[in-house]
Amino acid sequence: MRKITKEIAVRNLKIGAQNPIAIQSMTNIAVTDVEATLAQITLCGEAGCDIMRIAVPNIAAARAFKQVRAQTDMPLVADIHFDYRLAIAATENGADKIRVNPGNMSLSQLDSVIDCAKMHRIPIRIGVNGGSINKDVLARTGSRAQAMYESLTEYVRYFESRNFDDIVLSVKSTDVTETVRTNRLVAQLGYPVHLGVTEAGLVKQGIVKNSIGIGALLLDGIGDTVRVSLTADPVEEVIAAKDILVSLGLKDGVTFVSCPKCGRCSIDLENVAKEIYDYVKNLDKNVKIAVMGCEVNGPGECADADLGLAGANGKFVFFKRGKRYRTVNADEAIEQFKKEIDALTNDN
Numbered sequence: 001m002r003k004i005t006k007e008i009a010v011r012n013l014k015i016g017a018q019n020p021i022a023i024q025s026m027t028n029i030a031v032t033d034v035e036a037t038l039a040q041i042t043l044c045g046e047a048g049c050d051i052m053r054i055a056v057p058n059i060a061a062a063r064a065f066k067q068v069r070a071q072t073d074m075p076l077v078a079d080i081h082f083d084y085r086l087a088i089a090a091t092e093n094g095a096d097k098i099r100v101n102p103g104n105m106s107l108s109q110l111d112s113v114i115d116c117a118k119m120h121r122i123p124i125r126i127g128v129n130g131g132s133i134n135k136d137v138l139a140r141t142g143s144r145a146q147a148m149y150e151s152l153t154e155y156v157r158y159f160e161s162r163n164f165d166d167i168v169l170s171v172k173s174t175d176v177t178e179t180v181r182t183n184r185l186v187a188q189l190g191y192p193v194h195l196g197v198t199e200a201g202l203v204k205q206g207i208v209k210n211s212i213g214i215g216a217l218l219l220d221g222i223g224d225t226v227r228v229s230l231t232a233d234p235v236e237e238v239i240a241a242k243d244i245l246v247s248l249g250l251k252d253g254v255t256f257v258s259c260p261k262c263g264r265c266s267i268d269l270e271n272v273a274k275e276i277y278d279y280v281k282n283l284d285k286n287v288k289i290a291v292m293g294c295e296v297n298g299p300g301e302c303a304d305a306d307l308g309l310a311g312a313n314g315k316f317v318f319f320k321r322g323k324r325y326r327t328v329n330a331d332e333a334i335e336q337f338k339k340e341i342d343a344l345t346n347d348n
């Protein structure tokens with residue numbers, strides 16, 4: 001059962017409470033290249049991204065942020081590392097949310113950031129990471145997860161004492177177990193939680209780490225926004241996040257299955273599967289599509305697929321919910337199967 005958190009608005013997107021879990025990614029180029037940044041935001045949006053984060057490391061970036069803001073409807077979060085003045089500049093330049101680590105600012109600087117966000121009615125994401133844990137807290141608790149949670153709790157109480165509760169919480173760790181342990185504690189605070197295993201690596205390794213970390217927490221009902229952090233094109237992050245949510249039944253989308261292939265397979269299964277997957281990966285329909293290596297076991301192994309195809313010695317068998325209904329020559333099978341997918345998803 002999902003843990004219900006406070007509802008927060010990021011531009012026109014509501015997160016927390018019962019709202020759908022939002023997918024987040026981050027541009028990986030300098031925002032001063034406004035056109036390229038907009039192009040990346042558009043591609044991520046087309047892939048299913050709900051919120052984009054943009055690094056604002058200097059005043060030129062804060063100015064460019066304003067130009068980007070003016071040219072897209074995507075909710076945009078300004079990511080600030082140290083300089084509170086950039087948080088204020090980004091807020092004044094139209095950020096829909098800012099992300100700060102309060103541990104990098106003095107209290108008076110943090111007060112200025114909070115006052116500015118309050119005036120512009122935008123939320124703040126409070127981010128705490130393993131690298132900035134208070135050493136005394138760590139020594140006392142002996143646990144990095146507990147230390148990060150206590151640091152974050154202290155910041156939350158500070159924000160509340162300033163009458164500001166328009167907040168989203170995140171704890172960053174590169175360690176999967178630590179991410180899960182800490183977020184289980186953070187979820188008790190009642191504010192929306194942003195999930196992700198940070199600096200998770202290249203695509204394969206990063207998806208594994210994030211799927212375990214984010215997946216375990218989502219299964220506990222924890223998490224209101226997710227980012228699969230990868231050393232890759234941000235579109236890959238969005239696709240991976242969407243796959244996690246669809247796999248757990250938390251988002252509409254295509255469940256794609258393909259068999260591992262064995263000695264019974266007589267087709268180029270990998271390429272057929274890739275082509276069909278590329279065709280369906282951006283559909284937001286709740287359907288299950290199967291690509292199987294042989295007609296002997298394929299339909300039976302995938303009896304709950306809405307639509308499937310299986311290799312059959314120079315031909316392909318199409319099946320619906322485990323029942324064969326068409327046999328098509330190999331040279332036209334993929335095109336015909338795409339038409340069947342169109343027919344299924346258009347009536348769905």
Ligand code: SF4
Nearest residue numbers: 259261262293294297
């Ligand atoms: S569907 Fe056929 S080819 Fe694929 S793993 Fe099963 S038996 Fe092997």
